[in-house]
Amino acid sequence: NVYLGGTAAADFPTTPGAYRAQGAGAFAAKLNPTGTALVYSTFLGDNGSGVASGVAIDSAGDAYAAGTTYSSNFPATPGAIRSVTGTNNSAAFLVKLNPSGTSALYASILGGRGDSSVAAVAVDAQGNACLAGSTDAADFPAGAGAGNADAFVVKVNPAGSALVYGTLLGG
Numbered sequence: 001n002v003y004l005g006g007t008a009a010a011d012f013p014t015t016p017g018a019y020r021a022q023g024a025g026a027f028a029a030k031l032n033p034t035g036t037a038l039v040y041s042t043f044l045g046d047n048g049s050g051v052a053s054g055v056a057i058d059s060a061g062d063a064y065a066a067g068t069t070y071s072s073n074f075p076a077t078p079g080a081i082r083s084v085t086g087t088n089n090s091a092a093f094l095v096k097l098n099p100s101g102t103s104a105l106y107a108s109i110l111g112g113r114g115d116s117s118v119a120a121v122a123v124d125a126q127g128n129a130c131l132a133g134s135t136d137a138a139d140f141p142a143g144a145g146a147g148n149a150d151a152f153v154v155k156v157n158p159a160g161s162a163l164v165y166g167t168l169l170g171g
Contacts, residue, residue: 001031002030002031002033002035003029003030004028005026005029005044005051005052005053005055006026007026007049008025008027010024014041014043015039015040018040018041018042018043018101019042019043019103023043023044025044025069025070026043026069027042027052028044028052028055028063028065028095039100040100041101042101044095045093046073049069049071050070053067053117053118054121056122058127062096063096064121065094065096065097066093066095066120066121066129066131067092067118068092068116074091074093074107076107076108077107077108079159079160080106080160081109081110081141081160081161081162081163082109082111082112082141089114089115090111091115092110092111092117092133093107093110094110094121094156095107095108096160106160108160108161110141111135111140114135115135116135116136118131120132127158128156128157129156130155130156135168136149136150141154142168150169150170152167152168152169153166153169154167
């Protein structure tokens with residue numbers, strides 16, 4: 001299969017039973033192995049703008065879509081690391097979709113009161129999601145005191161409820 005993420009307008013085609021059939025902004029999609037049909041296509045956020053900048057797949061077929069949202073009401077799941085973004089800021093997000101794309105196993109905000117964005121996502125054999133990006137949010141969960149566009153690396157536990165570790169790189 002081929003997995004992709006990006007940004008789309010409200011008329012982007014979603015599949016029946018999609019996690020979020022309506023919206024705009026960040027999306028994730030799965031194409032069949034020949035690229036001739038959508039297995040699923042879903043929006044990840046609400047009607048705010050955003051982009052899924054990466055998608056990683058685990059051995060169970062779950063998709064980890066990560067990116068940036070500008071939405072003030074991103075649909076975070078209970079137990080998320082963060083459930084709200086900072087006011088009028090971009091925020092890093094991570095959504096774990098089931099193999100059929102019909103539900104989010106978890107959805108979390110990783111940003112704070114500043115701008116944050118994800119550049120890459122990977123998943124390890126234990127189901128921990130690893131994200132890299134940049135932030136200037138002083139309250140970013142990887143560590144206090146982020147400066148102007150510091151890089152970050154975080155590892156999120158398999159439940160999406162806490163960081164295994166996180167670090168900021170910058171000055």
